[in-house]
Amino acid sequence: xxxxxxxxxxxxxxxxxxxxxxxxxxxxxxxxxxxxxxxxxxxxxxxxxxxxxxxxxxxxxxxxxxxxxxxxxxxxxxxxxxxxxxxxxxxxxxxxxxxxxxxxxxxxxxxxxxxxxxxxxxxxxxxxxxxxxxxxxxxxxxxxxxxxxxxxxxxxxxxxxxxxxxxxxxxxxxxxxxxxxxxxxxxxxxxxxxxxxxxxxxxxxxxxxxxxxxxxxxxxxxxxxxxxxxxxxxxxxxxxxxxxxxxxxxxxxxxxxxxxxxxxxxxxxxxxxxxxxxxxxxxxxxxxxxxxxxxxxxxxxxxxxxxxxxxxxxxxxxxxxxxxxxxxxxxxxxxxxxxxxxxxxxxxxxxxxxxxxxxxxxxxxxxxxxxxxxxxx
Amino acid sequence: xxxxxxxxxxxxxxxxxxxxxxxxxxxxxxxxxxxxxxxxxxxxxxxxxxxxxxxxxxxxxxxxxxxxxxxxxxxxxxxxxxxxxxxxxxxxxxxxxxxxxxxxxxxxxxxxxxxxxxxxxxxxxxxxxxxxxxxxxxxxxxxxxxxxxxxxxxxxxxxxxxxxxxxxxxxx
Numbered sequence: 273x274x275x276x277x278x279x280x281x282x283x284x285x286x287x288x289x290x291x292x293x294x295x296x297x298x299x300x301x302x303x304x305x306x307x308x309x310x311x312x313x314x315x316x317x318x319x320x321x322x323x324x325x326x327x328x329x330x331x332x333x334x335x336x337x338x339x340x341x342x343x344x345x346x347x348x349x350x351x352x353x354x355x356x357x358x359x360x361x362x363x364x365x366x367x368x369x370x371x372x373x374x375x376x377x378x379x380x381x382x383x384x385x386x387x388x389x390x391x392x393x394x395x396x397x398x399x400x401x402x403x404x405x406x407x408x409x410x411x412x413x414x415x416x417x418x419x420x421x422x423x424x425x426x427x428x429x430x431x432x433x434x435x436x437x438x439x440x441x442x443x444x445x446x447x448x449x450x451x452x453x454x455x456x457x458x459x460x461x462x463x464x465x466x467x468x469x470x471x472x473x474x475x476x477x478x479x480x481x482x483x484x485x486x487x488x489x490x491x492x493x494x495x496x497x498x499x500x501x502x503x504x505x506x507x508x509x510x511x512x513x514x515x516x517x518x519x520x521x522x523x524x525x526x527x528x529x530x531x532x533x534x535x536x537x538x539x540x541x542x543x544x545x546x547x548x549x550x551x552x553x554x555x556x557x558x559x560x561x562x563x564x565x566x567x568x569x570x571x572x573x574x575x576x577x578x579x580x581x582x583x584x585x586x587x588x589x590x591x592x593x594x595x596x597x598x599x600x601x602x603x604x605x606x607x608x609x610x611x612x613x614x615x616x617x618x619x620x621x622x623x624x625x626x627x628x629x630x631x632x633x634x635x636x637x638x639x640x641x642x643x644x645x646x647x648x649x
Numbered sequence: 650x651x652x653x654x655x656x657x658x659x660x661x662x663x664x665x666x667x668x669x670x671x672x673x674x675x676x677x678x679x680x681x682x683x684x685x686x687x688x689x690x691x692x693x694x695x696x697x698x699x700x701x702x703x704x705x706x707x708x709x710x711x712x713x714x715x716x717x718x719x720x721x722x723x724x725x726x727x728x729x730x731x732x733x734x735x736x737x738x739x740x741x742x743x744x745x746x747x748x749x750x751x752x753x754x755x756x757x758x759x760x761x762x763x764x765x766x767x768x769x770x771x772x773x774x775x776x777x778x779x780x781x782x783x784x785x786x787x788x789x790x791x792x793x794x795x796x797x798x799x800x801x802x803x804x805x806x807x808x809x810x811x812x813x814x815x816x817x818x819x820x821x
Contacts, residue, residue, distance in 0.1 A: 309670040314678075577666045578659065638652045 276379065284385050285366070292365055296518045297327030302565075303572045310576040331511065339507035342414055349412035354505070354512035357405025360398045361519045367391045368526045369453050371536050371556025372549060383536075383556055384453070391452040392440050395527060396433070399482075402520065403429040406501045409513070413504035421500025424490045424583065431590035432481040432488075438598035439475040442468050442605045443531040456535035460543055465532045467622050470630040471601050472532045474594055476570075479528060481590065483520045486575040490583055525567035529560060536560045597633045601626050691753045691768040694746055696790045699736065702798025704790065705765035706744065707737035707813060715760035720750035728809075732801035737763075738812040740800075744786035748774050763814060 301316065301323065308315030316323040341350055371383030388394050403426060410422020444450055446467060447458035458464075465472045481488040490500075497503070502513045529535055536556035538547050549556045581589070608622035677684050686692065697705045708725025724743035734740035757766050776782045793799055 306670070309674070310666045312669055312672050312675050314674045314676045573663065573666060577662045634656075635652055 280379070280381060281385065284381075288365055288385060289362060292362060292519050292522065293515075295522050296515050297331070299518045299522060299568060300327050300330070302568065303575075306569060306572045307576050310573070334511040334514075335508055337507040339509060340504070342504050344414045345504065346412040346414070349408050350504075351509075353405050353409035353412060354509045354516070355405075356408060357402055357516040358512045358519075360402040360405075361516050361523055364395060364398050364523045365519075365526070367394055367452055368523070368530055369456060369536060369556075370560055372553050374553045383553070387451065387453060390450045392444055392450045392455075392531075396437050396440065400429070400433060402516065405513075405516070409505065410501035413501075415504050417497045417499075418501050418503045421497045421503070424497075425484065425501060428481055428484075428488070428490055428586065428590070431587055432478045432594070435474060435590065435594045435598045436478040436482055438595070438602050439471050439478060440531065441602050442471040442598075445602070445605050445609055452530055452535070456530055456537055459534040459537055460540065462540050463532065463534045467619065468532070468601070468605060468626060469623055470626040471598070471605070472528075473630070474598050474601065475528060475532065477589075477594060479524050480571065480574065481586070483524055483571075484517065485521065485571055487578040487580050488586060489580060490586060521568060521571060522564065525564050525571070526560065528567060529563040533563055534559075593633060593637055597629065600629045600633075604629060686770045686772070690770060690772075691755045693748070693769055693771040693774055693784075694751075694757070694789055695767050695769040696744065696786065697765055697767055698791050698793065698798075702793050702795075702800065702802065703733065704735045704740060704800055705763045705814075706741045706761075707735050707763055707765070708739045708741035708744075709762060709813075711760040711762060712757035712766055715756040716751075717754060717756060718750045718752050720747045720752075721745070721757060722747075730804050730806045730809075733804045733809065734800040734802075736809045736811070736814040741786065744789060746784050746789065747782055748776075748784055749779065749782040763816060 304326070305315040305323070316326040319326045319329045341347060366385040367388050369384035369387075373380045373382040375381075406425040406429075407422040410418040410420070410425070413419070443455055443464055446464050447455040449455060449458070480486075484490070502510055505513060534540065536559050537543075537549050538555065538559055542548055543550070546552060547555065549559070604625045605622055608619055608625070611618035611621060699705060708723055710721075710723040710725065713719075713721040713723045722743065722745045723741050725739045726742035728734055728738060728740050753768065755768050758768055
């Protein structure tokens with residue numbers, strides 16, 4: 273390990289952290305503008321050209337705001353909670369590949385920080401640490417709304433992280449590897465979204481619940497819990513929670529892109545043209561960025577449209593519908609892969625069977641709801 | 650079909666929000682673009698003048714009496730032909746409205762016998778100090794096009810003899 277390599281890693285890490293911070297800033301701007309347009313408003317357009325510096329103004333305001341610590345709070349944990357929320361999110365981004373490698377300053381610079389052979393396991397492990405931050409924040413605030421927000425977020429995270437993990441498993445099975453780079457490389461001929469559409473649908477639902485976005489934003493349901501787990505936070509500590517939430521959106525979108533939408537790769541039908549990442553490695557980050565913009569736009573769009581679910585229904589959806597369905601999907605994927613060893617055409621059994629499984633699940637939910645309707649009347 | 654109805658409902662909702670994203674925003678860019686006020690809008694008070702520049706207010710203090718918030722203070726003094734402010738006997742030597750007390754009900758407008766006080770279109774009232782909220786007569790009086798029309802004016806004797814100027818019946 274020579275000095276240049278350490279320098280390269282340090283520079284890449286700093287670039288990634290700065291990209292995440294600026295990305296957070298512009299994500300809030302993107303959300304506010306897009307949400308405003310869907311509500312036939314304009315949105316922030318004063319600070320800087322077209323309001324592009326709005327997030328700088330917001331950040332400065334938050335830094336200079338007074339930081340309150342409740343008198344009966346657990347001071348140490350109250351102080352640590354935002355950090356515990358923020359750090360795993362940043363650390364997660366390190367294993368997401370932005371491209372293969374480019375020639376820069378006479379050396380091959382890889383466009384990812386860490387190439388871990390159990391990348392997906394690492395995602396799951398680190399992502400679950402972040403929820404401690406929310407729980408500790410809720411508990412240490414010594415405030416009943418905050419505690420309830422924290423507890424809700426734990427329950428929700430546990431319920432949906434299982435589903436999310438099983439969705440990861442389908443991608444791992446299809447790629448036959450846990451390395452993120454291998455998973456991306458396996459999507460050279462076909463994005464996994466084509467092979468596993470139902471898995472992606474479940475993944476999207478679980479993702480929305482995982483990052484506490486509408487319509488699953490129970491832990492901070494304003495109308496019920498004032499602000500949920502960060503009720504007592506102000507100033508920079510609140511900014512950290514806010515930042516963590518938005519960076520979680522960015523990171524989970526990147527993970528989704530990596531697992532099911534070809535990561536930094538182009539559309540599979542462009543694989544042998546000059547638009548391919550194999551021939552123009554610089555396009556990798558651009559493709560990933562475009563996918564990110566689309567996914568984040570989708571999250572904002574859903575937020576603008578759907579009202580919040582009731583809490584028990586959220587839990588029912590997670591435990592009674594999505595978890596069994598994702599188990600079935602994993603089973604179908606495994607069977608399809610084994611059958612495809614004898615005849616490659618059998619790989620198409622996976623999408624067909626999983627769509628059937630999805631429809632059966634929808635039908636079962638429908639019948640159950642009808643039964644409850646009868647039972648009530 | 651009834652099974653898929655909830656999904657269609659979600660898709661319809663998504664379509665609605667997406668469609669409205671491409672509508673023209675209804676926002677007024679406020680300090681640059683001001684939305685015109687309605688004809689009967691009640692904004693900041695204005696003290697009106699006659700065409701020759703004399704003040705309509707005769708200092709009767711009926712507005713102060715009608716004011717439910719006690720926001721108006723009037724002190725009156727005698728007109729002379731040498732220094733004439735209004736066509737009547739008397740004029741308002743002090744006329745102050747406390748904009749923090751005023752509730753913009755428009756009762757002063759109704760009480761005024763000479764239609765001197767009118768609630769105008771200006772709604773941009775802001776102050777950094779309580780004292781600034783008291784608007785004196787100089788701020789409330791209408792401006793004049795010609796400095797010769799400023800009050801007090803010198804008027805020929807015998808022209809203004811009525812204690813209250815002659816009024817037509819109000820039109821609206």
